[in-house]
Amino acid sequence: MEIINCLKKYSDVYYEEMFGSSVTKSSDGFSHASKFLSDFALSTDEYLQECAPKMQKVFKPVGVAEFKICTSPVNMLFQPAYETTLLISSPLFMEDTYHLIQKICQACGDRFLYIVEDSVEDTAFQLKIPVTTSWEQLQSGGFISTVLFNMPYNNYRIFGDSCSWGRWCDYENSWADYEIFGSKCDIPEIKDYLQKMALSLDDYLYMKNNIGFPKSIHVMIDGGRR
Template sequence: MTEFESHIEFYRLYWHQHFSKVVPEDNWGDSKLAEEYLQKYWLPEQEYLSFWKRIQDKIFVHGKTLPDLIYHSGFEMIVANGGCLFVEEDFKQLQKAMLSIGEMYFAVVQNTQEYTNDEPMFRMKFPVNITWDELTSGNYISAVLLEMSLNEFFVFGENGNWGKYSANDYKRPLDIIGFKPELAHIFQEHFRQPKEDQEEIWEWLPQEYKELIK
């Protein structure tokens, strides 16, 4: 039995199929594509615990979610509108930043929430140069991973100097990208926001974040 076997059956009949933009409802349920996708990109528990978990814990404060501060001290932040793990535009923004840093792989680790206790949780590893078409090629698995509007995720690379938290279950869904000061110019270049978006997001930010974000 694989670590992801339960994902294949559970999400094949998932209610989220009615809302997916990645997979048309008529195409939902291709378990062959789902299994192939997980075989390629699933992050095994042993690899996660022996390597990636250490990096995750350098960036994020264990057990925290909004409104608490989820980044360790020393990280600067950019906050954008959230709602799901990735849409094509913001994935490509992050991809450009990761390539500029020299990352080869990035991890996506789902955070535990109260309502996810009975759902299979995602733990994935992708090459940074993956195309959007490939990222969305897993039929219902990639649809749930990328689009489910309430799931929350940690996203981070191998160098441990940046991370993204998708706070999709917060009262106003937010994407929070944290990075060490030496990477500020890279993330600020790739994540520019209109002033009106910044002002709207600022209204929803928890106070601890307002005190740290310039």
């Protein structure tokens, strides 16, 4: 990703107005955002040589324009070895869910967490984050952290370098903000994550009756599947 272009894009007044005071730039806000990307952004070579081959082990090369949650089968997204579960999920991380993902990474032997925005723009996020990174460090990037963790309309693929699991997070569709979690291992940490993110029965019935669920997707509800 092009760090300078990304900084210019998200420091624009448009994003200040979108997010309000939470993204308003202080005198050192730009330096915080710049340091965040310097620490975590992948260069083009790193992305192509390191990140992309691992991502292809988890996900099929399907873009957001091709996959439609209400009509497309889940096997369009993940490689065949992965069991998938639909979860209603927004934003990208909250503190407690980030800690759960860290536990999954540790159990799977991941050293790094990759976050790849599903976009061909040179400002698309392509990040490599050590699994030991604290929540406070993730939030230290000023307006970049605000955009990354709170901005609607972007879509992301998230996975660890063990290629044991992945998240497709879709925040740009007419159905609902959701993720599809895929894994090819059965460990307590993944069960804990799915349980934490599971819909309550009341939420399930509301969505079923008022919004509708896509077909051919396992939905985790209070620890069980529907």
